[in-house]
Amino acid sequence: MFDDTRLSRAGTDSDxxxxxxxxPVYRAxxxxxxxxxxxxxxxxxxxxxxxxxxxxxPTTKALEAAVTEIExxxxxxxxxxxxxxxxxxxxxxxxxxxHVLVTDSAYxxxxxxxxxxxxxxxxxxxYFRPDAGSAIEDxxxxxxxxxxxxxxxxYTFEVQDIPAITEVCRRRGVLTAIDNTWASxxxxxxxDHGVDISIQAATKYLCGxxxxxxxxxxxKDETLYRxxxxxxxxxxxxxxxxxxxxxxRGMRTMGVRLRxxxxxxxxxxxxxxxxxxVAEVIYPAWxxxxxxxxxxxxxxxxxxxxxxxxxxxxxxxxAALVEGRKHFRIGASWGGxxxxxxxxxxxxxxxxxxxxxxxxxxxxxxxxxxxxxxxxDLERGFDGFHSAG
Ligand SMILES: Cc1ncc(COP(=O)(O)O)c(C=O)c1O
Numbered sequence: 151m152f153d154d155t156r157l158s159r160a161g162t163d164s165d166x167x168x169x170x171x172x173x174p175v176y177r178a179x180x181x182x183x184x185x186x187x188x189x190x191x192x193x194x195x196x197x198x199x200x201x202x203x204x205x206x207x208p209t210t211k212a213l214e215a216a217v218t219e220i221e222x223x224x225x226x227x228x229x230x231x232x233x234x235x236x237x238x239x240x241x242x243x244x245x246x247x248x249h250v251l252v253t254d255s256a257y258x259x260x261x262x263x264x265x266x267x268x269x270x271x272x273x274x275x276x277y278f279r280p281d282a283g284s285a286i287e288d289x290x291x292x293x294x295x296x297x298x299x300x301x302x303x304x305y306t307f308e309v310q311d312i313p314a315i316t317e318v319c320r321r322r323g324v325l326t327a328i329d330n331t332w333a334s335x336x337x338x339x340x341x342d343h344g345v346d347i348s349i350q351a352a353t354k355y356l357c358g359x360x361x362x363x364x365x366x367x368x369x370k371d372e373t374l375y376r377x378x379x380x381x382x383x384x385x386x387x388x389x390x391x392x393x394x395x396x397x398x399r400g401m402r403t404m405g406v407r408l409r410x411x412x413x414x415x416x417x418x419x420x421x422x423x424x425x426x427x428v429a430e431v432i433y434p435a436w437x438x439x440x441x442x443x444x445x446x447x448x449x450x451x452x453x454x455x456x457x458x459x460x461x462x463x464x465x466x467x468x469a470a471l472v473e474g475r476k477h478f479r480i481g482a483s484w485g486g487x488x489x490x491x492x493x494x495x496x497x498x499x500x501x502x503x504x505x506x507x508x509x510x511x512x513x514x515x516x517x518x519x520x521x522x523x524x525x526x527d528l529e530r531g532f533d534g535f536h537s538a539g
Pocket of ligand 1: 231352
C-alpha cells in the first residue's frame with residue numbers, strides 16, 4: 151500500500167464506534183478491571199492493553215499505530231513534544247560513563263541537552279562532521295553507546311549518508327537515533343536505512359496546523375521500545391488524547407500538504423537563487439546543493455524549509471527584508487500552514503569557513519499560501535532591503 155492510502159486508513163476504527171470513522175477522544179486516568187486477577191496482572195499487559203491513563207488510551211494507541219505504519223516500524227511512542235522525544239531517547243539509551251556522538255548539525259536544543267543534563271548525568275558528548283559517512287568509525291570510542299543523527303541538519307541542511315553510518319554503527323554495536331523532522335516519515339524512512347530510533351517533532355508537519363506540541367518515536371526492536379516506553383512513563387510523559395486526535399487528523403492530509411510545501415519551496419528557492427542579493431540557497435532538492443545526490447538517492451521528497459545566504463548586508467537591511475512582511479511571519483516552529491522567515495545563527499564546530507564569516511543566513515519556511523503572493527511579498531522586502539542600505 152502507498153503512503154497516501156495508508157494515511158487515509160491508519161488508526162481509523164469503524165468497528166465498535168457506531169460506524170464512526172475517526173477514533174473518539176478517549177480521556178482516562180482510572181481503568182477498571184473485571185477481576186482481581188486482571189487487576190493484579192495489568193502492568194504485564196501495559197504495552198498492549200489500556201491499563202492506566204499514563205500508558206495511553208485507545209486514542210493514543212490509534213495514533214501510535216498510524217505512526218508505526220508510515221515509519222515502517224513495529225512500535226511507536228507518542229510524547230509531549232519533539233524535545234521530549236529527543237531527551238527521553240538519550241535518557242533511555244545512555245548511562246553515566248557512556249559517550250554519545252552527535253551530528254555537528256543538530257538542532258540547538260539537542261546540543262544544549264548534551265552540554266547540560268547529559269553532562270550532569272556523566273554522559274560525554276562529542277560532535278561529528280555531518281559529511282562523515284563511514285569515516286564516523288574514527289570517532290567511535292569503546293564507550294560510545296549512541297550516534298545521534300539529523301539529516302538535513304538544522305539551519306544548514308547538510309544531508310548525511312545514513313546507510314553508510316548505520317552500517318558502521320551496526321557492526322560496532324552502537325545504537326543510532328535520528329531527528330527526522332525535516333523530511334517526515336513520508337519523505338525519508340530512517341528505519342529502512344538501518345536507524346534504530348526514528349524521531350519526529352510531530353509539532354511540525356505531522357500535526358501541521360501550528361496548534362499542537364507532540365513528538366513521536368518509532369522503532370523496530372521490541373526491547374528498545376519497551377525500554378523507551380517505560381522511561382517515558384516514569385517521566386510522566388502523558389500526552390492529551392485531544393492532541394493525539396488532532397495529530398491523527400493532521401496525518402490524513404500530510405501527503406498533500408507536504409507535496410504543496412515542496413512545490414512552493416522549489417518556486418521560492420528558484421526565485422531567491424536568481425536574486426543578486428543572494429550568495430547561496432541551501433535546499434537538498436536544489437541541484438547545486440552539496441547534499442543533492444544523497445538526497446536523490448535516499449529521500450522521496452523535500453519539505454518546505456530551506457536556507458538563504460545573503461551577500462554581506464547591514465543589520466538594518468536584513469531587518470527591512472524580514473520585518474513587516476504580509477505573508478512571512480517571524481516565528482521559530484515551522485511545519486504549519488504559514489510561511490515563516492527568520493535570521494539564523496548556526497552553532498558549528500567543523501564549519502569551513504565558519505558561519506559567522508559568511509553573509510547573513512535566513513531560514514525560510516514555505517507555507518501553503520500561493521507562491522505568487524509570497525514572491526510579491528519578498529520583492530517588497532528586497533525593496534526595503536535596498537532602501538535601508
Ligand atoms: C529539527 C527539530 N527537531 C526538534 C524540534 C523540537 O520539537 P518541539 O518544538 O516539538 O519540542 C524542533 C523544533 O523547532 C526542530 O526544528
